[in-house]
Amino acid sequence: MIINQLLQKLEPTSPILQANFGIERESLRVDRQGKLAHTPHPSCLGARSFHPYIQTDFCEFQMELITPVAKSTTEARRFLGAITDVAGRSISKDELLWPLSMPPRINAQEIQVAQLENEFERHYRNYLAEKYGTKLQAISGIHYNMELGKDLVEALFQESDQIDIIAFKNALYLKLAQNYLRYRWVITYLFGAAPVAEQGFFDQEVPELVRSFRNSDHGYVNKEEIQVSFASLEDYVSAIENYIEQGDLIAEKEFYSAVRFRGQKVNRSFLDKGITYLEFRNFDLNPFERIGISQTTMDTVHLLLLAFLWLDAPENVDQALAQGHALNEKIALSHPLEPLPSEAETQNITTALDQLVQHFGLGDYHQGLVKQVKDAFADPNKTLAAQLLPHIKDKSLSDFALDKALAYHDYDWTAHYALKGYEEMELSTQMLLFDAIQKGLHFEILDEQDQFLKLWHKDHVEYVKNGNMTSKDNYVVPLAMANKTVTKKILADAGFPVPAGDEFTSLEQGLAYYPLIKGKQIVVKPKSTNFGLGISIFQEPASLDNYKKALEIAFAEDTAVLVEEFIPGTEYRFFILDGRCEAVLLRVAANVVGDGKHTIRELVAQKNANPLRGRDHRSPLEIIKLGDIEQLMLTQQGYAPDDILPEGKKVNLRRNSNISTGGDSIDVTETIDSSYQELAAAMATSMGAWACGVDLIIPDRTQPASKEKPHCTCIELNFNPSMYIHTYCAEGPGQAITPKILDKLFPEVATSQT
């Protein structure tokens, strides 16, 4: 079945760009001197026996990062960015990821095969080491996986005269593979980035400076006698089967090629069950990109793949591919500034690209990519390999690579509370996702705006919203906690201390309550206290008039109003998980403490230099402002922003202790008496809550607490309690919570290393 001129028949509005993508990236672990790391694969990562995203390839120190299937190149890079973030912060803080395909200076003895649990996999690697040599195994790269979109394939199928869609798809992918191999020199020319090998890497004689060692036959290739035809799928399958039978290959995956068919457990299954996607294996790591491949590369390659479908299949496949191989070898081993040889059919490629763009009305972005390809074809300076030339020192890229590795390492470690690429999601969800990836759980973001995740391990699926809304809580308990009146009743019935008070649905009812509260410190607030509006606090007993006003203010916000005793003391937030208190937090209002030398303005700037302080809830703390409210507070304390604050003098810049207005979070988990932790945990348990934030007012925390004499009052229970506030604090060590949530959701997932 020949599949030619089908794209040309499609409607211009066809979903030509519809495709799924996946990226695998190999990268060596090195130390801060750029030498291979001889440490084991990090034990904080989920075991390699099941980890879907972070593996080791050949060697113990050769990490392999694997994305889940993405719907776009952007999404694929976003996935890879996050997995890279996790990998970068799971390895030792003294280790870096080598950004080049070609390894640093190594000797063969250094290279230890991956210490995997699976016996076959260890045996396999030892065999490869024996057969191909260990140093070659350390060459790293990127595999670019692509599956044509379902609707696109369907549309092509409709244009064809075929009746079996599986056979049709196979023919489509076969043609794509054929043209890919025929024109693989394009990839090598544009994106080759392995121009030098470090001293002592190759045993044999090699040119000094090339485009890509990795993409040449000096790279990681099969023995010359392994020749697999792509003339038909049957040929491909049988050839490999025969080699295995003859013992020339030990497994189907030992067949190395710039492109492989994927999607079935064994090759023969492709024939009846169908190829699912293609794996393009000839991408060198781009050291200018933290994740090893740029957005433009991903999208340019996507266009090129479509161009390979646009073009007709080669008539004599074996011959065309052999010529393609030879041309690629030549271009791979050329000097980076050498122009393309005349036999490189750039015109075919650029014409196909132009026609694609024209036919499908692709816009500015894709037109720009095509122009870049044309420019690079014309001018080798515009290739990736050429851009590396200025960085080669003494025939080595090591210094450059090390600089890059350190820079990317530092980047990974900035905003370490976030998950790179997902900074728009809530912090606690970012933290949970980081931990999930680290632990080797599968993840899918079902709804980004809603912080809705799907996590799974084998058949065990869990949904998580907002980081701690899980199946572990039952449905009605958070509903109870959302209702202050219900919560207070339940706690009070269980014998826990809550503020005395009542709920009123009319001004008259509220006023009738006055006799019981006059002479007392009280709080009058709308039943639903959103944004803190409508609350009146009477630390001096209220007159009837003022009490009435307070009721009116509250009734302006809600149809139900609570009048409660005001509880003096300090408020602490207890994070309870599964019956145990995991963290205790004190929040204090935005403030600075003087040192006798600096002005308040300068002290604020100093405090704001803390990398944890950012804006708008996407960092654990907020920038302290010096706006009207803060200046008014200063004035009330007798200060102005440019006054020097005496040593030890503390001034508050806000009245409220919210983190969102610049407050400090202080982790007091290890300093507060454990009796309070137990009491708070008991409260959450009596509600039936699994994840719960308990707000206690404690007048004197040096007094231990008990159920009979609590010495505290519970003013609120919070479902969906914030987690990041406990982990990244202004003061105190901080407590990790998100990993515990995952351990409890997936107790079967141990974080042992193998």
Added chain:
Amino acid sequence: MIINQLLQKLEPTSPILQANFGIERESLRVDRQGKLAHTPHPSCLGARSFHPYIQTDFCEFQMELITPVAKSTTEARRFLGAITDVAGRSISKDELLWPLSMPPRINAQEIQVAQLENEFERHYRNYLAEKYGTKLQAISGIHYNMELGKDLVEALFQESDQIDIIAFKNALYLKLAQNYLRYRWVITYLFGAAPVAEQGFFDQEVPELVRSFRNSDHGYVNKEEIQVSFASLEDYVSAIENYIEQGDLIAEKEFYSAVRFRGQKVNRSFLDKGITYLEFRNFDLNPFERIGISQTTMDTVHLLLLAFLWLDAPENVDQALAQGHALNEKIALSHPLEPLPSEAETQNITTALDQLVQHFGLGDYHQGLVKQVKDAFADPNKTLAAQLLPHIKDKSLSDFALDKALAYHDYDWTAHYALKGYEEMELSTQMLLFDAIQKGLHFEILDEQDQFLKLWHKDHVEYVKNGNMTSKDNYVVPLAMANKTVTKKILADAGFPVPAGDEFTSLEQGLAYYPLIKGKQIVVKPKSTNFGLGISIFQEPASLDNYKKALEIAFAEDTAVLVEEFIPGTEYRFFILDGRCEAVLLRVAANVVGDGKHTIRELVAQKNANPLRGRDHRSPLEIIKLGDIEQLMLTQQGYAPDDILPEGKKVNLRRNSNISTGGDSIDVTETIDSSYQELAAAMATSMGAWACGVDLIIPDRTQPASKEKPHCTCIELNFNPSMYIHTYCAEGPGQAITPKILDKLFPEVATSQT
């Protein structure tokens, strides 16, 4: 300890009216002829071994309704009204509750003791029957329980010179009991309502017409030799203990008195642990009130009790109480129109009432009650017994009682979907509460506006919101169902049919989707479809312009918009509970079907006569209107409201099929193919939902469904699905769901009768 002149010392703003109340009401079951019912206690009621609200007293047909503790007289009557509703609809539809204290015509052999499980209780009743005679046992009444408010007692305690609050409270209640017995004639005079005994009831000679046989010594009293002193608590306790030891009483509860101390398991415990409340046992059933006691009676008695505390205690208790007993006997056996004898110290009472009102500034309502007491003291015509006189026929009240019983029965059976007294709550919650009371579960309404209930049986507590938000669902599943995008992903991943489509967060994204949907029937809607705003349906494929407009309309309502294929067919709602489909509902738009004789207006009125149709979601169906929208629809079909509709012709009055706009609900549970029920149940199960409403579009319900060929599409999963719509339908039998929810929450509670 003498407690006098304490109330007088209280601040006028003291919570003088603060108290807890409970009511117990006995009532005989009779048939529609007014004869005693000889059927067993209804088996649909939870077993008497644990039922907190509906018991039998002495006889099998003597129901006893017991309210939980209420914070006000209003709440106590509300409770009793609801329990009466349940009792009234749990007994056979041919049975009524006798509204008088004095039984209908009976003979002793008719009276069967209550067939209780508990052996002691059966033995006890047989002993009572033997000792006092069975007919006397059939006299019914009301017990009025009252506990003084905590803050009120505390305030009185502060005014006293006492140091032990338990002893203080005991003294308070003792004084109240003393004055109550001393002045019990007031209750008998004002509220006595047992003026006649039916022929053959009394064996002995009795007057023909009195105020209250029940409140005289002809009523249910101990043998004359039982004399218990109220001079001190110790006297009271010891006296009863001695009688038991001597065998004159078999149990402490065999001591009958107009007032008893309550709150401990045995009387002796009162001395150290304290009396909790008082039980006032001398209230005859008021046949003019469905629940047997009026609001004014409850509140007047409350004032009288406070007056008895305002007055000093009798100096010689035994003597004063003996005199009180004699006076009560005289007044009880007087003709209802006889004025009070001079020895009745009305002035003490009215002065105390006036002083109470004055001192504490009680308002119009209470002042009115006091005036009514004064008026009744002056004029016997204003007493309850006098109001019964006109209804006595041939020395019998039976006809009157039967009329009342039938009227109250009919009332119980109107709006049988509601729970009387709780009509402002959501229907499904009213239904669940009804079932909970029927089954004998304890209930507390934690938040009425929030439909938040606490239900319990022994130590097993469940919280329920909105009737079906329970602990049986886990937290994250309803959150998933609230998000259409997440729901669709989960269902699609599990292989269930959902509308194809996508979600967009910008106009550009949405427009880029056009190629994939042009030529198709689509729906464009905001992601959160509240109130159905912003939805565009294209049953004809949309032009790009119109598609763009539809996107703009939707984006005006939400930041995210869904574009989905339009699924033609009929929508059915499947109610899934615990993996099983319990009900299937078809909703059709408001409509009438002609009969060739009546106008559309008349047909609408006929349809609106269905007692299920009401307004504003407090009835299962809604009134069909003939407003602008309906008239427009008629016009579009070529009709006007006063046209006669041809026989069999159906006109729709609305386009949408919501019940809230007058639609019909049709229960098709038993007629729709069970394969759809299984498929819907499987969808809910794959989400992990326990209570779930599945909306399926089914084009042809005669075609069976399977996972592979579903012949339907799921357009939505609903957490918190409405339940009443399935139970009370315009057509079809209706399916009971709320009882099943309770059976699953409390499997240990069997509805067996004993």
